[in-house]
Amino acid sequence: MVNSLSLRSILDVNKLTDPNFTDWLCNIKIVSKQEKNAYVLDGPVFKEHNDDVINEENEAYRVYMDDLDQATCVMLASMTQDLQKQHEAMDALNIILKFREMSDKENRTERFDISKELFRCKMSKGSRVRPHVLKMMGYITRLE
Template sequence: MSSLSILADGKLVGDNFHDWYRTLGIILMHEKLIDTIDKPVVPEPINNYDVEAVSAYKKYLEDFMSTKCLILASMSSELQRRHEDMDLIDIIAHLKKMYGAQSRTTKYQLSKTLFRSMFNMNAHVGPHVLNMINLIEQLEKLG
């Protein structure tokens, strides 16, 4: 199975940002492109006579473009249109800004529900335990 098909199966549509981002990180590690989103931007070499620095910068630009293409290909068409003219680093920052706050609110709501859960002494234990497990698993998915 190719990297692109894995990302295509889990296209970013918005509410699945954290799952998508985790999968993206795995794919980028496999493709040896993870540095393009985890490390600072490589500056263009000042001296064009330094062949090694120029070569490293060209490789960085190629990796940068490959990563951007992977990311855009793994998004819904609406998100592609919104982000296609953005720089790779700006795309990641914008997505985190858009969907990161949403997950904090969701985490808060789930935590509140979990911590306020009360067991009814007259009820069966099984459904209550399953509900608690479900809430914990949802929180775990959100990180």
């Protein structure tokens, strides 16, 4: 029995626009899991074998590469056109690595800026405690 349910429509609605990488990757993993090729996103990278290796290993490599190509196409199709052009020569694993690296840099910068504001936060003489505490709690929540 063939499963006719396709979750790819969530990728049409939630295209990668750069700042939404984490949400987009979560959706990519959901779709890949449903399509039975999520292992290419997390698992070990298969290596190409020479002709001396038995046919089973060559077949496993071919299936892996087909699944990786399919995952890459799904990823590219769920990006904005600008991002597609920038990443069309990459495979799914390298696309994920690049966006994780960019996301980590942005998150570090944002955490630094929030921390700086938190540490500079001083209560004015004669002001109320409650607004000051709420402001500090807001910074701490954003850091989490």
